[in-house]
Structure formats: C-alpha cells, structure tokens
Amino acid sequence: MNLPARTDVLISGAGPAGLAAAIALAEAGIDFVLLDRQAEGANTSRACVIHARTLEVLAELGVTERLKELGVVVPTFTVRDGATVLARVPFGGLPTAYPYTLMVPQDRTEAVLLQRLREAGGDVHRPYEVTAVAGDDTGVTVTTTGGTVRAKYVIGADGMHSTVRDQAGIGFTGASYGESFVLADVRMSWPLDREEVSLHLSPEGVTVVAPLPGADDRYRLVATVASAVEKPGIEDIQSIVDNRGPEGARSRVTEVLWSSRFRVHHRVADRYRAGRILLAGDAAHVHSPAGGQGMNTGIQDAVVLGRLLARVVAGSPDTLLDTYEQTRRPVATGVVAFTDRMTRLATLRPRPARLLRNTVMKLAFGLPPVRSKMAYQLAELAAR
Template identity: 35%
Template sequence: MTEDDAIDVLICGAGAAGLTLAIDLARRGVSFRLIEKMDDPFRGSRGKGIQPRTLEVFEDLGIVDKIAASGGYYPHQREYHGDGSVKDVALVEACEPVPSEPYGMPLLVPQFLTEGAMRERLAELGHAPELGCALVGFEQDGQGVTARLASGGEEQTIRASYLVGTDGGRSFVRQALAIGFPGKTLGVRAIVADVTLTGLSRDVWHRFNEGSMETQISFCPLVEEGSFQLQGPVPLEGDIDLSAEGLTALTAERTGRTDIIIQSVSWASAFNMNARLADSYRVGRVFLAGDAAHTHPPTGGQGLNTSVQDAYNLGWKLAAVLSGAPETLLDSYEEERRPIAASMLGLATRLLEDMKRGDLRRGREVRQLDIGYPGSSLSLEEPQRQTRILAGNRAPDALLKGAAGQPARLFDLFKGPHWTLLEFEVETVPVKSRKGLHIHSIGQGGDLSDNEHRFRDTYEVAPGDRILVRPDGYVGAIVSQGDVAALEAYLHDVGLKTRTTAKR
C-alpha cells in the first residue's frame, strides 16, 4: 500500500444512503470507493415511499425524473370490513404543488428501482459499487483510516482519509466502534413480500382487517404488471412460509377469499420492528449514516428518506474539509442529523400505534419539508429575524426572471455542489467572489428580477438582505445590508476562502 493508493472516503454499504453519498462525492471530484458485501443489489420493494423533500434532493442529484418514471402516486386504500362492506379512503393527504414546494405529494417507488436509478446516475459520473466486497476490519489514526477488505477470497488493505458506515441496522462499522444502539423492539413482527397475484384490481391498495394485529393483511400494487407488495403482521415466534403456496394460504385465511392466488414471490422477508438510535454518529474519522445510525418501523415512510438526507448532509461537509475547510465543520453532521432521526423515530412509532388502531393516515408531518437546522452552529442571522424563513430552514423554490428575459427558478440556481448567495436590492460593498460560491443579484441592474415579488414574499426579505444557501439546500445565513463582515467571516469558516492574487 502506497500513498498513491489512498482515497479520500471509503463508503461501506451500497444502499440508498451509500449511493447518495457516492453520487454527491463523485460530482465534487472526491476520490472514494463504494463497497457492498452482498453479491447482488437489493431487489425488494421495501422502502417504497419517496417524500417531497427527498424528491428535491433527487432533483439536485439529477435523478428525480427517472425516479418519478419508475413509480407513481399513492393509490387510495380500499378497506374491507367484516360485514362485507368496503370503503375507499385517501391514505395520503392531498397537497398540490406550489411554487415554493414543487413536489406536493410523495411518490410510491419500489426501493430496488430507486436504487437502480441511483446506480445509473453514479455510472454517468464514472463510478460503480464494488459488489461482493466486505469490510472486515479497520483502524484509525489522526491522519486517516486503514481498512481491510475481503473480496473473492482475497484480502487487501487500503488507506482512506475517512470511513462512512452506511451498512444497515446490523452495521459492522457501528459494532466495531462499540457505539451503543439503544431503543426498543416494538413488539411487532411482520412480513413484506413482492408477489404477483390474481384476484385483485390494481387501482387501489387493498387492506383487510385493518386495526387487527392478528389478521390484518394488505396488497399494494407496484409498477410491474401483476406485481404487489404484500404486508401483514405475524406471530412473534415461529417459522413463516413465504412461498407462493404459503402466502396464498395465509391470504385465504385472513381474507376469507379463495380467488386471490399468489403466483410467484420475487422477494420476501419476515422482520421485527425496531426503533433505535446510535449514541454517536462519529468516532474520529469514522461516521455512521442511514440505517447504521437509526432504524425505524416502516410506518410513515421515513427510513429511506432520512437515510438519503443523512448522506446529503455529510457529503458536502466531507468534500469541504478535504479541500481545506476546518475539521470542526464535520462536527455539525451529528449536531444536525441526530435530532432529526430522533424526531422521525418518534413520528414513525406514533404512526405504528395509529395503524394498530386502524387509523393510519399520512399528512404533512411525513413529507420532511419542515425539517431544518435553526439551532445549528452553521446557522447565522444578523440581525435576528421574526419571519417564516430563518437561517437553518429549508430554502424554498421561487420563480424569477433572468436579465435576458427567461424564467429563472431558484432550484435551478441551487442545483450542483456549490453555495448560492442571493443579494436582494443590495447597493453596498459586494461580497468577495470565491471558488464554490455562486452570487446572484436580484433587483434593478441585477442578473435576476423579481417584478412579481415572488422571491421577496417567499423569503420575506428587505432591500439589502443577503440569503446564503448551503449546498444541501438549507439557508446557512441571512444578513442585512450592514453585516457583510459577519457573512465574510462565515464564508471563511466553512472553507470558502478568497484567493489572493499571486505576485509576479
């Protein structure tokens, strides 16, 4: 092993979190390896709910349209009652998109298709997961991590500046670090299976015996013709027959119908629901993200989304530190993301209790649009504001017009690995330009106009205000006309330093 063999980041686990991190690092030019101990990609539908905030992340990563093409909106749920009556209800509260929130509704996309689109995007950037490659040991020091990898019966040792464990609920990385994973088993065991069947229509999500944790069973139509995701609680102990014949028998027992025939099973799992949160997300140069850091019950569709957003938060910070930003920037990862996971665990657990009572409905709280970091050390306001949009909040979209006359959407300006500074009718000393910062002037003589006041009203800004948007789409700083020095200091502290002109 030589210094030339060293990489910046080793990512262990090629699920949604690992793929998100890999895509983000790839577009930033950071060297990495993405390893996965399984020989084949995950092929189940398990994490099928893609929330609006995650769709915004996927837009930035360049895959939102492919993701949307792989699925659709949640169908209504058809509840079958014991007296033979049925009732169709909306499982997801309707919410139309608005200019500030372009994705109003979650999408239903089987997890294997989401991850497939992510692997395609990673391939476009010149990378691929290394399947059948396991992390079997590692040590760290002040300069990096020495890791041992096993693949094809052989071992190799590599050197990385950082290691990120995105290797699931049974994380080898977390266990090797001896990080506690407290929480509880929720007393619910369930099956989930991808099946083809006959006897049910594909226009609704069929649910029998809702509210019963002994006899409930549901069938959610997936994108492939004839394919459904079968779900239902099962006894805490004992073997479960997950064959087509076994699931057909279970279906008949719980529905009282013999016309629903499971023809094939492409993937199936029986699992105990847990709610657990790692005591720490970081030990030195090793980090946890995704299910390695938190496990959720599936109610509410929060697990995959929270995992993607972990990686989206961590990626730009790793890249910044590798490019010379202070190491302390990485402390903000756990500071920002661990409280979010704690909140999402509480939400998913409450929704599980609702499901037990037969009252599972999903409103705005699951869409993750209101998640933010207002108390973060990376959130600056000068002076303090009493408005809807504060430092640490998600940066909303808005439609402006470019000086050349074409529509200009804020999300298009944010897209990419850079920071974005929006200056609203600023007439004072300009902020110094630097690599990694895109500056846009809004108002008279600027490159953008806000004649219909969409930006002003959405962000509640006054002339002279500057809005700094982080690479992950959250507001980093809001400063008024006279606080340029505070903004310059903030930019320096996150690694956006001005370049001095070299003397001849």
C-alpha cells in the same frame, strides 16, 4: 476492481444511502472508494416507497425523473379498519414539486443510482467486506476481505448490523418488536384504487398494501404476524388479506413474486460521529416500516453527509461535520417515535381500545389541518 491504498472518503455499503453519498462526493470531485460485500445484482425489492422530500433531494442528483419513469405515482394514503375508512390523507396540497408518493422497488432505485454514479465517474468495489476499522487523528485504516485502505474519513452505510458502527464503539440504543414482519411482492386482485397506499388495522396486526409498477395486479404487502415462516407463500399471504383486507371484498393472491420474513427494531445510534468515522442510513437508525420512511431518511442523511465531507476535504474546518449529527439525528429520532406510535396504535387488541382509537381517528382526520399535518410528516418535508 482492485482497492487503492488511499482515498479521501471510504464508504462501506452500496445500498441507497451509500450510493447517494458517493454521487454527492463524485459531483464535488472528491476521491472516494465505495465498497459492498454483495455481488452486483444480489439485492431485492425491499423498500419501495419514495416520499416527496427524498424526491426533492434525488432531483438535485439528477435521478428523480428517471425514477418516475419506472414507478407508480400514488397521491393518497388511507388508514382503514375493515370496511371503515378512518383517515384519508391526500398529498396533493403539499408545498413541493412532488405532491405524491412514488412506488419503486429498491432494486430499481439502486440501479438508477448506480447508473448515475457511473455517469459521474464512480463505481462500486465488489465483493469486499469491511472487517476492521481503526481511526486516529489523521485518518482511518479500513481492513477488508480484499486488502487495506487508508482514508481521511469513513462513512458507515452498512446497515443495521453495521461493522463500521461496532468498530467505532457507537451504541445502537432501542429495542425490537415482538412480532415478525412479512414482506412480499405479489400478484393479486385488490378492490382498492391503485392511487392509494392503504394501512389496515386489525387485532391480528397491521398490514400495508401498495401498488407496484408493472401490471395492474402487482402489489407490495407488509404485515405483522405473531410468527412468520421464512418465505411466506400464496396461502400465507392469502390468509393475511382475507382476515385484514376490506370487509366484503374478496382479494385473490395468484402469485408471490418475492417474499421474506424479518424482525423489526426501533433503534438510533447514540452518536453519528466518532472522530473521522460517520454513520448514515440503517447503520444510524432503524424503525418500523409503517409509513415507509427508512430508505427515505437514509438517502437524505447520505446526501447531507456527502456534501459536508466534500467541503471538509476541500479545506473547510473539520468541525463542520458536527452539524451533521445536529441536523440529522433529531430527524431520525422523530421518525422512530412517529413510526413506533403508528405501529402500536395499529396493533391494539382490546376491543374497547380499538373502538376508542377508531372514533378519535375519524374525528381528527375529518379536520383538514390534521390531514395536512400528517401528509407533511409522511412526506418528511419538515426535514428540509
């Protein structure tokens, strides 16, 4: 697809956040250009958790029921240390039409969003990479590997290493965790119920195991390790589940369907807006995968921003866009703080500290209000 010379809104990045923003604009009849540097289909499963608030937002875009057909409904979150269950958090009592977590690999989520975008008359321009962004009082000139586009507004949804954010001169404050994270989709025998996502604490690091759609032996595993190989294999994953899984229950990894190694940061953009340039998704915030909230927060950002931009392009005051940062940045800072606490508590190494943590958690999560509060926070319902 050739790039037009002008548009109302240019979106850089066609991940879940960029696609969601584009759908919101398309439904409002706003002209936009959605760019991505990847060829179509060059994505991977990556994020796979969709929480209740995101399902509510995606229902407004007409895609939640489609995703449910492709996913696994998981109604419970547990925290374990070996054979001990420290917390069991059910989602069933949440005040929402979607009282559960939905497990869907990100590539399928993106495929559903892309299909919906095309139904709304939009599409993605590929492969075009943004190389320069220059804004002024009347618009933004965006230089790409395939030409230059003049837009009234630009959304940077181009990930943690956002060119749009860098070109806009917006800082990205935070730090990185010392450990590596292993991310893998595997086939394995697993002793726990497929109706739960389990977070396992151990001196070696935190591990999350969640069921994936398809065969009953498909699972997503996320784990911190001191230093991971680039593409973890069966032996690497087997070692993790042997050392950190439920005690006395043998789990056997039979196939690694996909795996990766990555570093995790906890950062939030200093601003979400620089004139006519705005940020969404990982370009605005990144954090630990504990709780599975990254993609969720990004999709919610994008729909809010897309609808605000639609109103401004249609004639509402430009100052309306200031409400985007006012409402969404506090959500991101809260998620970053929450997932950071979870990660640091999960990776305590001194035995006395672990024993104290476990005792406090068991006592606290024995109380229904504490369980309800955790379920509400994980589901991101406070972001309504």
